[in-house]
Amino acid sequence: MGNPQQQEKPKETRRDFGDMPELEDLLALVELDDSDIIEAQQWLEDNTPGYGGA
Amino acid sequence: MSTDLLDAMARATTDALTRLTERLYSGQINLVQWSLGMAGELKDAHIANAMIGAGSDSLNLPQLARAGGTLVDEYKHLFDFAQGIADGSVSEAQALSRVAQYGKATQQDYWREYAQAQEKLDAWAGLPVLQNSPGDGGTQCHGNCHCALDSRDDGIHWVIQAGENCEDCLSLAAGGPYRPR
Numbered sequence: 001m002g003n004p005q006q007q008e009k010p011k012e013t014r015r016d017f018g019d020m021p022e023l024e025d026l027l028a029l030v031e032l033d034d035s036d037i038i039e040a041q042q043w044l045e046d047n048t049p050g051y052g053g054a
Numbered sequence: 055m056s057t058d059l060l061d062a063m064a065r066a067t068t069d070a071l072t073r074l075t076e077r078l079y080s081g082q083i084n085l086v087q088w089s090l091g092m093a094g095e096l097k098d099a100h101i102a103n104a105m106i107g108a109g110s111d112s113l114n115l116p117q118l119a120r121a122g123g124t125l126v127d128e129y130k131h132l133f134d135f136a137q138g139i140a141d142g143s144v145s146e147a148q149a150l151s152r153v154a155q156y157g158k159a160t161q162q163d164y165w166r167e168y169a170q171a172q173e174k175l176d177a178w179a180g181l182p183v184l185q186n187s188p189g190d191g192g193t194q195c196h197g198n199c200h201c202a203l204d205s206r207d208d209g210i211h212w213v214i215q216a217g218e219n220c221e222d223c224l225s226l227a228a229g230g231p232y233r234p235r
Contacts, residue, residue: 014142018084021136026093026129032101032118040101041111047066047102048059 057202059106060161067099068157075153078139079146089136092153096128099160107167117170121163124190128159158197162190165203169234172205181209184232186222188212193222201227209233 071092078088104113104121113121135152138144144152165187186192188201200215201223209231214223 017078017088017140019086020140021086021089021133023130023133026089026133027126029090029093029097030122030125030129032097032122032125036097036101036118037105037112040098040105043098044063044102044105048062 060103060164063099063103063106064157064161066157067095067160068154070095071153071156072150075146075149079149085136085140088139089132092132092156093129096132096156096160097125099157100124100128100163103160103163104167107164108171117167120166120170124163124166128156155196155198158189159191160189162187162197165189166235169203169205169210169232172210173234177207178209178231178233181231181233182229183235184210184212184226184230185235186212186226193226194220195223199223206231 074083074088074091074095077083078085083091101113101118101121104117105111108117135144135149139149169184169187184203188199188203189197191197193199195218199218199220201219202213204211204213210233211230212223212226212232214227219227
């Protein structure tokens, strides 16, 4: 057994990214409705040039 | 269905998530903004994939519920991802590598709805249920493959590409045909 202090790995400096998100806030986004369909349609138009609808 | 559209959608998702992650690490946005931005982008992409798979420009309630179920799982993973970033156990390089996998994962909604739309209820009633969709991460390769589904008269087949398949994908390909879940 060596000296525990010598075995300890150097820690990386932890960056501050602000507060943690709440899981509940993320899961609240899953209450899907017609507005989400409209947003996805817009997403398709924006991201798939030439896509003419299903 | 050309896979070009699917690939374009996956790339668009990965590009958007990469930009968000780069903005996080450059200090332009905080972790809450990153998480909500990621979640919003994933929602649009998963629903868009489901619409294309269903062959429709909308989704009915069961289709929306299935997309929602996928998103619940994705958001739980996203929360764990955010925790890893916050506590330093996920490096910037690891984070960027990880977001690159999210684009492919959105294709599970396409394949699931594609299979559902093809179902022949009576003819396929005796077939085993297909429990996975390509891209869902439920295989040893974590969906990092180019597997696809093909609807034929006798059911849904899991189609593999040469030289890149894990044991689970090989087993799924050998176990068909299936009926959708």
